[in-house]
Amino acid sequence: MAADHPFVRRELPPDEGRAFFVERGQPFKVEILDDLAARSSASGEPMPPTSVFEHGPFIDLCKGPHVASTGKVGPFKLLSVAGAYWRGDERRPMLQRIYGTVWASQADLDTFLWRREEARKRDHRRLGVQLDLFSFHDVSPGSAFWHPKGQRIWRTLEAAVREVQARRGYEEVSTPILVAGKLWEQSGHWPLYADNMFRLEVEGQPFSLKPMNCPESTFIYRSRVRSYRDLPLRYSEFGRLHRNERSGTLAGLTRVRHFIQDDAHLYVRPDQLGDELRALLGEVKEVYGWFGLQPRYMFGTKPDKALGDPALWEKAEGLILETLRESGATHGIKPKDGTFYAPKIDIYIEDALGREWQMATLQVDLVMLPERFDLTYVDADGQERRPMAIHRAIYGSLERFIGILVEHFAGAFPLWVAPVQAVVIPIADRHAEPARELAAVLRRHGLRVEVDDSDNRMQNKIRLAQEQKVPYMLVLGDREVEARTASPRTRAGEKQPAEGWEALAERLAMEVRERTV
RNA sequence: GCCGACGUAGCUCAGCGGCAGAGCAGCUGUUUCGUAAACAGCAGGUCCUCGGUUCAAAUCCGAGCGUCGGCUCCA
Numbered sequence A: 001m002a003a004d005h006p007f008v009r010r011e012l013p014p015d016e017g018r019a020f021f022v023e024r025g026q027p028f029k030v031e032i033l034d035d036l037a038a039r040s041s042a043s044g045e046p047m048p049p050t051s052v053f054e055h056g057p058f059i060d061l062c063k064g065p066h067v068a069s070t071g072k073v074g075p076f077k078l079l080s081v082a083g084a085y086w087r088g089d090e091r092r093p094m095l096q097r098i099y100g101t102v103w104a105s106q107a108d109l110d111t112f113l114w115r116r117e118e119a120r121k122r123d124h125r126r127l128g129v130q131l132d133l134f135s136f137h138d139v140s141p142g143s144a145f146w147h148p149k150g151q152r153i154w155r156t157l158e159a160a161v162r163e164v165q166a167r168r169g170y171e172e173v174s175t176p177i178l179v180a181g182k183l184w185e186q187s188g189h190w191p192l193y194a195d196n197m198f199r200l201e202v203e204g205q206p207f208s209l210k211p212m213n214c215p216e217s218t219f220i221y222r223s224r225v226r227s228y229r230d231l232p233l234r235y236s237e238f239g240r241l242h243r244n245e246r247s248g249t250l251a252g253l254t255r256v257r258h259f260i261q262d263d264a265h266l267y268v269r270p271d272q273l274g275d276e277l278r279a280l281l282g283e284v285k286e287v288y289g290w291f292g293l294q295p296r297y298m299f300g301t302k303p304d305k306a307l308g309d310p311a312l313w314e315k316a317e318g319l320i321l322e323t324l325r326e327s328g329a330t331h332g333i334k335p336k337d338g339t340f341y342a343p344k345i346d347i348y349i350e351d352a353l354g355r356e357w358q359m360a361t362l363q364v365d366l367v368m369l370p371e372r373f374d375l376t377y378v379d380a381d382g383q384e385r386r387p388m389a390i391h392r393a394i395y396g397s398l399e400r401f402i403g404i405l406v407e408h409f410a411g412a413f414p415l416w417v418a419p420v421q422a423v424v425i426p427i428a429d430r431h432a433e434p435a436r437e438l439a440a441v442l443r444r445h446g447l448r449v450e451v452d453d454s455d456n457r458m459q460n461k462i463r464l465a466q467e468q469k470v471p472y473m474l475v476l477g478d479r480e481v482e483a484r485t486a487s488p489r490t491r492a493g494e495k496q497p498a499e500g501w502e503a504l505a506e507r508l509a510m511e512v513r514e515r516t517v
Numbered sequence B: 001g002c003c004g005a006c007g008u009a010g011c012u013c014a015g016c017g018g019c020a021g022a023g024c025a026g027c028u029g030u031u032u033c034g035u036a037a038a039c040a041g042c043a044g045g046u047c048c049u050c051g052g053u054u055c056a057a058a059u060c061c062g063a064g065c066g067u068c069g070g071c072u073c074c075a
Helices: A014-023 A027-043 A106-121 A124-130 A148-167 A181-187 A190-196 A214-221 A270-289 A310-327 A368-372 A398-409 A429-444 A458-467 A478-483 A501-513
Strands: A008-012 A050-055 A058-061 A076-085 A094-102 A134-136 A144-146 A178-180 A199-202 A205-209 A233-242 A258-268 A296-300 A331-334 A344-350 A356-365 A388-397 A422-426 A449-451 A472-476 A485-490
Touching (some): A014 A027, A014 A050, A148 A233, A148 A258, A148 A270, A148 A398, A181 A190, A258 A270, A270 A356, A356 A368, A422 A429, A429 A449, A429 A478, A478 A485
Parallel strands (some): A296 A331, A422 A449
Antiparallel strands (some): A258 A388, A296 A344
C-alpha cells in the first residue's frame, strides 16, 4: 500500500483472457469466463472483452471499477478469515475468504470498531453469564439452562402474554412433546423436514420430538363436532419444541435446538378472518409496546410451490393487505415469501444498535391444518365447511426473544422485566433489620427485592448492584431508619430524595403495572 | 454439516516441552463504613476427552466433543 501501485485496467480478447487464466491454473476464474461466454451466446450478444486489473506483480480478473492506486485505499482493518462455498453452494468446493473493512477516514473506521466493540459488550452470551441468567453446557448443546434470575424474566414475559391472551379470548392448551412419525406424514413435514427432527424408535415405531405445535392442536379441534357458533377458537400453547439444527449453526439463545414458543392456533370462519387479523396486529403492537419496540410488518405472498385453491389464496392475500393498510402500520411486501400452505406476516424490529431482527409471525393457513387434518365445522345451513387456521407467535421463541431483549437493553431491563427490581442497601449492621422490614413491605407489593446485608461497605454494595443493572438501590442509614424512609438511587446514577416505605413501594409497583420502559 | 480459530480455577485471562499461575469471585478473620471496589489470610485444577510422539506433554501430533467467526440451512 505504501508502494502506491496504480491499478491498471486492461482488456484482453475473450479467448486470450481465458487462456491466460487456464495457464495460471485458476479454474474458478475460467468458470466465470465460461459462464459469461455461455450467457452471451444464449442472448446472442457478442462476448465482451475480458477485463483484468493489475497492480504491481498481481493480475486478476475483475469487472471493476477500482480506486486509482493502492495508496488511495482508506484506513482499513482485517477482521476475520472464514471458509465460504464457491458461489454459495454447499456442494461445491470451499474457498478461504478474508474479511476486512475500509473507511474513508480513520475516524469512521474508529466509529465502526467502537460500535462493534459495543455490540460485543452487550452480547447476550456474555451478559447471560455476568447477570447469572442462563448457561450452556456440552451435555445438551444448543439448549439453555435457565438460572433462577433468567427464569424470572421468562416467567414475567409468559405471565404478561397470558394476561393478554386471557383478555383476547384465547384458551390455553398443552400437547405432547413425543409424537408418532405418522403425524408428520399426515402434515406433510416428514419427507421434507425429517432431518431437522430428533427421531427415535419406540417399540419399533418411528417417533419424534415435536419441532412445532400446529398439527397436534388439530386433535383438540377434532375431538368433537364444531359448530359455526364455536368459531373463532383460539388455542394458545407454550409449546416446548426441539429442532435438530446443524451443529455449526447454533449460536447462544438466538439459534437453539430446544426452545419454547408462545404459540397459538386460531380456527376461524372465512368471514372472520379480517377481524381476527386486525385483532392480531393490535396484539403485536400492544406486546411490543411494552418493550418500546416498533414492529414493522412484512407481507409474504404466495410462493411458486404453494398448495391449495388459487382463488382462496388470492382472497386471503387481499384481506391481509387490506388489513395491513387500514392498520396504518409500516409494512412492506416480500413476494413469494409465504410458506407452501400460508401467506404470512412477519414482524421485524430494530434494536438499540440499529440491528434488525425477525420476531413474531402470523400465518394464514389455508391448506395444511384445514385440509390435511380434515377440519370442518357445521355452518348455519347445516353444511360442513372448512375453517381457516391462523398460526401466530408474538414473542416467537422465548429464548430468542430474551436474548434479543438482553442485547437491546444491554442487560438493563425495564423495571417490570428486571429479575431483581430493587436492592436494599443497609449502611451498617444495625440497619440490616430495618432493611429486611423494608424488603418485606416491597415484596407485599409484588416487587422482586433483595437485601445486601453482607459486610461490604456501602460503596461496594452499590457497585455490585450497579454491575447487576438493578434498577433501584435503596440506601438505608441512621437518617432513614429514624424517619422510616429509604434513599433511592437509580442505576442511571440519579439520587432521588428519601421517601417513605409505603409510598416508595406504591410508586415502584405502579411503574411495574404500567410496564414503563 | 463445511472452512478456520479457540478450549488452563466459578469468571476474565497469562503460561506454549522441564514444580500449575494472576486479578476478580469464594471461604475465614478484622472492619460497621453515606452513593461505583476496606484490609489480611486461606482454599480452589481431569490444563475439554481419548490416543500418540518424547527421558519428560497444559505445551508437539492425531481423533472426538464443545464454543466462537463465517458458509450453507432456518419449515
